Amino acid sequence: MTLLPIIDDSPAPQPTPRAPQDGTSKGSYAFVSLGCPKNLVDSERMLGLLQLKGYELVADPDGSDFVVVNTCGFIERARDESFAAVDEMLQLKKDGRIKGVIVSGCLAERQKESLLEERPEIDALVGVFGREEITKVADRLLGNLEEQRSVFKPAPIRALPDRDRLRITPRHFSYLKISEGCDRLCTFCAIPKMRGKHATKPMEEILAEARQLADSGVRELIIVAQDTTYYGMDLYGEPRLTELLAELDKVDGLDWIRLMYFYPMYIDDRLIETIASSRRILPYLDMPLQHINNTMLRRMSRRVSREETESLLVKLRSGIPNLTMRTTFITGFPGETDAQFEELVDFVAEQRFERAGVFTYSLEGDTPAALIDGHLPEEVKNERRDRLMAVQQPIAFEHAQSQIGKKIEIILDQPAPGQKFAFIGRTLADAPDVDSVAYVTGTKKQRLKPGDIVSAEVVAAQDYDLIAAAVGKPH
């Protein structure tokens, strides 16, 4: 559970939204943000809107006027975490410590009826596409108006603006959401039910947002969407990610542009060349593959075969020098046989992905996969996940070892606790939260600070992580 605000001691400029200058506060609130980076962008947008309207964000919900819980509804574990956060806030309300609880985000979208039925003390539900209404909901809540419980908006499909956010990531990096929703129909996935069909954010809006972020001190921009490669299909009638990336690459002030959530379709030579020849786009790709056996891929409705995936991987590796590939897999999808799982194990061993995550299949009642035969016991799903990770782990460790002696660029995220002139950072092969970190030691003279990008010599590797010594001045 992330209770905001996160303390950020980086000295970069303040983010853009400004509270009213007359010093009046309409009320105080705390915010709990859960789930993925897409939801985090939504949280930041709601925080920005509330700030612009004069609401004051506080760190401790106890004693505030209201709390917003922006929930995740993806799989059971995420829902449980969201329920726990909502219940904790409802208890504060029951004890008379806060006036109201607003529940927003994916869970509010997915389980609106049961949420209100089982937790009638919730004051307002705000769906994924109702987030622009957050200040009206707060006004109504604090104004004791009757209709507050009906504010929930069923999702009209449109790409909402994400500008004027109050960012909660460290100032030097930010997520940039380029579209909403998803048109793929992967049978295990409930996301299109919560976030609707794909809706492209117009290119000029994204570029304006990127410039605003760069002006506010962002050096690393992390491109996110449910499906990044589908960008443009609904709005322009063709994929336009290549054009968008070429324009983003020109935004002054940015140093790194990181690409997440690629789908293994619509990646053509132009896109690969654009990434390879760009100034700022990193040779890093996050492309969830989920499985490699053709029967499994068909059952998952991935609409891409093993052969197509393999030839794409060859193209990516040969077209983008020093590429770091990140991917994810699902173990124990309904009907997965021992032989099909072994095929996946062999594939992971052969491909030697620098980064890979493995998840067990989660049965989601409202998805097509729930009706497929051959659901496997949790025990089997877990065993297979552990086995696949046992194959991947030494590959990742060897990759870390292979960096020893190299001089690489590292972005410094935060000071290392309890150590002088030492920082926790990331190489260009590491996205925040999901990948490894690099511990960097500097000297007093180097005057390193969070947000700096510094050259460093890797002196050791500790499992997934690197230990490095800063060389020269940061930039």
Ligand code: SF4
């Ligand atoms: S691409 Fe598939 S897994 Fe990803 S959000 Fe869309 S439907 Fe879900």
